[in-house]
Each structure stands twice: as structure tokens, then as C-alpha cells.
Amino acid sequence: MCLFYLISFLLFHPNYCAIKKYTNYTLYRGVPVNKSHLNFFNSLSEMFDVNFWTPPGSLYKPIDFVLAPGDKKAFLKMAEEYDVYLSTLIADVQRAFDMQRVKSYIRRNLGSFDWNDFYRINDIYNWLKDLKDKYPEFVKVESIGTTYEKRPILAVHVTLPGSKLRSKVIVEGGIHAREWIGPCFVTYMLQQILDSPKSNNSNLKDIALTYEWFFVPVLNPDGYEYTHTNNRLWRKNRNNEYGVDLNRNFDHAFGTVGVSFSHYEDTYCGAKAFSEKETIAMSHFVRNHSKHLEYYLAFHSYGQAMILPYANTRAHMENFDTVAAMAKQAADHIALRYNTRYVYGTAYDTVGYVTSGVSGCWVKETFSVPYVLTFELPDRGQYGFALPNEKITPTCIETMDGVLSLLKPRTKIYDKLRHEHRGLDDGQRTKFLDKLVILFNVCLFVIVRFD
Ligand SMILES: [Zn+2]
Structure with a gap:
């Protein structure tokens, strides 16, 4: 009888389904x-x-x-x-x-984590914790929330000693479970920023010191782990047996276009905006760091596209032209150096469809963040989600180069963009100075008149 119950449980309990x-x-x-x-x-x-x-x-x-x-x-x-x-x-x-090789990380041996292999969630998390132990003065690791399967969602905060500005960059990875190259790149970028003080790349050094950095390498840890244990093609989180597409669950044009309301579809957007623990956690995290937030970068795969807000419309809104000019520069740079071709534009321009509830769109609209980009990393379909191990390092290197050209602090375009972004502040400052001059003149008049 016990055996009967055990078999029934294994067969019908959603978390114990056979490996697909x-x-x-x-x-x-x-x-x-x-x-x-x-x-x-x-x-x-x-x-x-x-x-x-x-x-x-x-x-x-x-x-x-x-x-x-x-x-x-x-x-x-x-x-x-x-x-x-x-x-x-x-x-x-x-x-x-x-063919996709998954390696184990050896605790307290940072060198055993590399970009030739994929890792399970606990290995990524142990590596993050060891980074914090190695660089306690400028790396902080915190849990920004807990998932349905009781995993923490870890975020890493890096401020290098001697940082010049207060501008912030948030880097999001692993919102879609099966897109394994996303967490690979976000961890690589984190390592590059941490290694920058001893790097020969002066551009990287400059950029690393220019910002305060926030990384969420795996926003959907339950889903990511599920792709390792049960179903390699799982995309959503693990809320119930059906899950929700977290990148359709943010409160931007929620449920209007490009989503499914059917629980078992891959693009199921959830019952309402921010219905999911992971999206709630991320929204609080972004809100807490929204002051001086200049860049929000999200990494997905695949398709080689840099996607600009807003995903729910064909129109080019707000500072689209400015960000498109930056994306063009990054795309040209990657093409020239690595012969990897990226397209850029809105979701409609690049992947050919409109959609809603996207993280970056919510961040841009809610906090007026000037530079928001979603990357669809390589390739263009030769391997798709089955990107082989030998492609991990080349993908990380070329993407990092492209990201650095987006973040470049000292070029004319950057100065121009910063000026443009701060235009309102400059205007307010001018008005304030005008008032100060008038006040000074009035005081002078009063002093002279009644002297
Ligand atoms: Zn994705």
C-alpha cells in the first residue's frame, strides 16, 4: 500500500515529475x-x-x-x-x-569557477559568497527576496575604492530559466569589474570606477535549477506546476499585448502585475537604488539584439534616438572586432513582435532611467539555448567589449548624452542663479540707498 502511495506521489506531484x-x-x-x-x-x-x-x-x-x-x-x-x-x-x-557541460564549483577556490562551463544555482551562489569573503571591503552580497521553492535571490553590490561618481548600474540576468548564457555573462561582467584595478585595460578601469554596480545574476533561481534537474526548456518561475513568465509580470502595460493568459503557455503573464515573489523582490530592489540609477541592463538569449524600450509599442518613445545611437556604436564595435552582428531597436524593430510587462520598460518609465537595454545574447539560432561550452568565453568577451562601449565615460557622445540627460537640472540651476543675482542686486540697492 505504501509503495502505491509513493508511486502515485512521484507520478502526479508536479515537483517530482520525471525528467523531460x-x-x-x-x-x-x-x-x-x-x-x-x-x-x-x-x-x-x-x-x-x-x-x-x-x-x-x-x-x-x-x-x-x-x-x-x-x-x-x-x-x-x-x-x-x-x-x-x-x-x-x-x-x-x-x-x-x-553536450552542454555543467561543472561543480569548489568552495573557497575562486579559480574553480570559470567561463568554460555552466553551473548549478548553488555553485553560482557559493561563488558569490566566496567573492564577498575575498573582497569584504567593496563587495556586498544580499538576498533581495525568497522564491516559491525557498531559495534566496542574491544580489551583489560593488563599489570599488576610489569610485568617482554616484551613478548606478543595475545588471539583471537569468529571468528566463533556460537562457543559460545570461547568468554566465552577468557573472563574467562582475568578475571583470572586480579585476579592473589590476587590469591593463584603462577603459575598463575608468568605467569600473565611474559607477556603483548592482548585479542580480539569476533573478529566477527556481526556474534555472529546474532546467538543470527536470526540463531543460523551462522558461518561467516555479509558482505552482505551471509557473509565470517573470518578464511579462512587471507593471508596465501589464497584460495588454504579447502575453498569454493560459497558465500552461510559456508567456503566461500571471494573475496581475507583480503577482510573483521574484518580480516583487526585484521591484523593491530597483526602487531602493533608483536614485542616480543611470543604466539598467538585462541579459537574455538568443538572437543577437539590443532591445530598447518600450516593448509594447512600435513607436520610438522618449530618448530612443539617443540610446539607439549608443546601441549602434556598441553593435558596430562588436561587429568590427569580432564579426558578431547585432541588430538594435525596439522589440518590434528587432524580434518582430510587441509585448508587455517587461522589467526594463517598467524601470525606465517608473524611475526615468535614461539608458535601459535588453540584450539577446548569441547566437542567431545555430545552437539557440543549446549554446556549446566553447562559445561561453568568446560570447562573454565580445559582449563585455560592447557593454564597455555603451558605458564609455569620456567620449564626446557620452558627454553629450550626460548633458542631455541632465538638461533639466542645468535649467533649474540657471533659474536659481538668476534669482541669486536679483537678490544680490536688491541687497546692494538697499545698502547703497540707506547707507
Ligand atoms: Zn529571455
């Missing part, structure tokens, strides 16, 4: 060139067990999706009838995932 394998699942890419193609791709999930890696957007934007082996025959027949453009990106997705 993707053996002989295939990653396809379709490119819709007319409305009928687009309708075909939009209706795929009604007919097949499909997992979108890049969902349908506008015409000519590639759509990447994984199909179960049992569905392939029927799908290919339909694709032929609709005459859609189709290619196979990865024939056996599980095989590609099996």
Missing part, C-alpha cells in the same frame, strides 16, 4: 513571407506539441520551434501544403543539450 527528455525532438526554423504562412505558424501550437524558441512575429522574421518526433511527419506534410520556407537547425535537440 528531448531525444529526437527537432529544432526547425520557418520564415513567413505572406499572411497565410504567418497564420500557419500561429496555429502550430493548436495542432502539435510545439515549443517556440522564437515565437511568430511579423513577416520575414524567423520563427524557431521544437517539435516532438511523433508530430514531425504530419507537420512536414502540412508545411509542404502551405509551401512554407523551412530549415532544420538542430536534428536532435537532446543531443545538443547533452
